[in-house]
Amino acid sequence: MGEDVRAYAESQRSTFERFLRELVEIPTVSADPARKGDMQRCAETAAELIRSLGGQASIWPTSGNPIVFGRFERGPDYPGLAFYNHLDVQPADEPEWKSDPFRLRVEDGRYIGRGATDDKGPAVACLLAAKYAYDRGLPLNFYFIWELEEEIGSPHFEEGLQAHRSEVRVRSVFVSDSIWISRDRPSVDYGLRGLQGATLYLRTAEVDAHSGVTGGAAPNPIAELCRILMACFDPGTGEVKIPHFYDDVVPPTEEELDNFVQSGFDVERFRKTYGFRWLRTEDLRELLKRIWAWPTFEVHGIAGGYQGPGIKTIIPHWAEAKVSMRLVPNQVPEKVFQLLADYVRQLNPLVEVRSHGSLAPYVGEFKGPHADALRRAVRRAFGIEPAFIREGGSIGAVLTMKKLLDVPILMMGLSLPEHGYHAPNEYFDWDQARRGIEVFNYYFEELAQLYRG
């Protein structure tokens, strides 16, 4: 059986490439309202691809972008598995792109283009894997839920899924939208951090003033926001100083931290991948806790004052800080936002604090029958154990699926750190696609056994 799966995966290279090209060449930048038409076009193209393999596909409209729903159904009495992937992408306006980000460039088994690894490539790999399992008669129904708003926080996903949840008859969900530790260490993610964004806006005058005439007496809004930010967190350690911020945090268990440490994560490789000149900690256990299972406060930008060449000796009259907090179980975004707003008000009541999007944290299981099934599949495909880790980012749709479908959600991506998630010259590679098609098929075999029992 293993031989056949491997041979099938190998035989799908041209199909994979053709499908990926069709999807990458539609610029589905969800953050850009001008791409609205491309969203619909991508949904229709994706539905056609599913149909071309013999599946059924429909498009769920929402008040935002549509959701593609695909099916390979054996019959109403068979257990079902749903795949979640997203077909929208990050903007691609970085000057570092070496070629048009919306033309798929193929180079030595690499597929270069925006969305190739996040998440169009993995979506196509999941589709081709399921198609094979279906054709060879595995007793499972396969469903595909392909979203087009993931990169903007899935604002209409719940609306779309809510309206069609009865069509998604599943025993579990599989999400392929995350990154391995390294090429030789597959990772299964069972947790996501939540997110609460905010802006801090301060206006101190009606117009900019001369720093020679007023400096020394005039309030400075940029400096005042910096003072407030420094009161919110310690930039040396990252420790958050907002009162009661950590009250609801459930720390990771020692067993989880042991798993993190054994994942093969390398501190120096991490530092180099991102080009950081230093890290807030170089201790492996502490670093992994901080990026996967501990909350943060970060500053993303400060606006205000003079930004042109040289200097201009003004006292600015307004400033804005853009911040966010990554959250872990059992922190509640709304509550955390209130803690921030109350604290800032106490520090300076003139600062306006506005909420900018929030997502709750999520933690699933790293033990149990589904995790074991995936562990066995990975061992069979690659001869090694997958690392069971949490992911520092957020996928809003996971929370929605947990709420509406209420089944186990397993997360295993196919992307590698070097693929450049959200970065210029993003790419995916055939090796990962092929290995994905293979390991997913072993996982389906495990599930078929599990659901029969």
Ligand SMILES: [Zn+2]
């Ligand atoms: Zn993604």
